[in-house]
Amino acid sequence: MCVTSCPPRACSSKHAPPPENESLLENLSILGVDLASARRRQPGVLRRHLTNEQGLAHFLQSKGADQETVASIISRFPRSITRSCEHLEERWRLWRNVFRSDAEVLGVLSRSPESFFRSSDNKNLEENICFLMTLGITARDLHRLVTTAPRTFSNSVELNRSMVEFLKSVCVSFGGKDPERFARTVISRNLYVFIRSTGRIRANVELLSGSLRLSHAEALALFQSHGAQILDVSHESLKRNLESLRTKLRSLGCGEDELKRMILNYSLVLFVSSERLNQKLDCLMDGGIHVQQVVQKPKVLDFSIDCIRQRLHDLHGLGYDFQKSGIAVLDSSRKRFLAKLERLSSAENEDARSPS
Structure with missing residues (x-):
């Protein structure tokens, strides 16, 4: 454990925070910790007199972490250096009941130190x-x-x-x-x-x-x-988005049955903000899509408006008939969409070569 004492310092105000632990700062610098990041995230840790940065570094290295990973973990969650070696061993044991290997635990720790140390x-x-x-x-x-x-x-x-x-x-x-x-x-x-x-x-x-x-x-x-998936959304946001969708569908000639059907088909449309949802629906309507088609296939509203616009443009250029062939192609993956375009393009070229 690192036990250090801070030099006496005159306080300009009784509310001024205590000074940072200079010995601790030096130890963290040697480990490669980003002190600016640590100060921004949990500044109080740098004023502590009793810490375990060396023990933490040794523990993580024994699990396969390199020095850069150790420094990154401490930089992003400085409070990690306050955990004792006994605590770290016990917590690792508990996590290993969930994960298959030390490497898997370390991978999660590297991505999200908070999940382990919070x-x-x-x-x-x-x-x-x-x-x-x-x-x-x-x-x-x-x-x-x-x-x-x-x-x-x-x-x-x-x-x-x-x-x-x-x-x-x-x-x-x-x-x-x-x-x-x-x-x-x-x-x-x-x-x-x-x-x-x-x-x-x-x-x-x-x-x-x-x-x-x-x-x-x-x-x-x-x-x-x-x-x-929408049960944990802010209630006010959910209420606002639901009412906005109701209003928009009503303006397009739809009633409560269509609203209900759309949400039962894909309730995640309620994640989309009112403004963006209206823009996407307008874009689809302008592209020749019927509102009832969107009610049946609302997942298309997951895509960005730029993506929707580009797909409409590409399909129109190949003479795609949405009323005849439907809109499932619009909410396909990028790989499948490109494959569909290639097939449509090949079919169009064959038609062009065929004698009249």
Whole structure:
């Protein structure tokens, strides 16, 4: 451990922060740490008298990290140097229960130091892992939770359990017969639910089911599919985007049935901001697409307006008939779209060579 003393310093104000630990700064500089980045992220750490930067560096190197990786981790999450060697060993053991190898753990650590170092409560981490495993959460989803939403494991087990119980109650309220499976499915499709409040999730469930007048079967199907992914969105944003979509579709001659069908087909259109959504719909309408086609294939609204515009231009140039052939080609992958263009171009050239 690095124990250093700071020289006496006159304070110009009783509210002035204590000086940085010069010995610590020197140690971090030798390790290659970006001190400017560390100051910006967690400045208080650099004033500490008791730290473990050397122990952390040795520990990470023993797991396969090079010096550059060690420096990067400390630069991005300086509080990592406050963890004892015993704590690091125990936390690594717990993570290895989820990951297949030390290299895999180190890879996540390198990308997101916060996921490993944010919480110092190893017991809570272990209890959360055990709790989630008893729910039947797969190893793959547990892996994704640790890497994507690590704050889940900073929550108390009681808080995470309350979210699971809430999700079960949602299933029961819609007449579902397997609430545990419902909860697992929602968690698998939306890894952020544990770091949101049950109040937000409840408000979004009520908004979508009530505003769209969903039957119980429709609600269960929606929330166990793509609808799960919008449950953690800010309630005000979801409400605003839903109302904007309703207004836009109404201006295009659509009613509540079309609004409902579009969201049941692909609720992620509600992630798109009101302004961008209107621009994309206008672009498609100007390109000769019928609004009912978008209602049936709303995933096309995922693409940028520049991409939509370019695809319309390319297809029009080859005489593509959207009313006859549909719009599925517009929401295909880039590779498939280019292959489609090549086939259309070849067919057009053959027609041009054929004798009249």
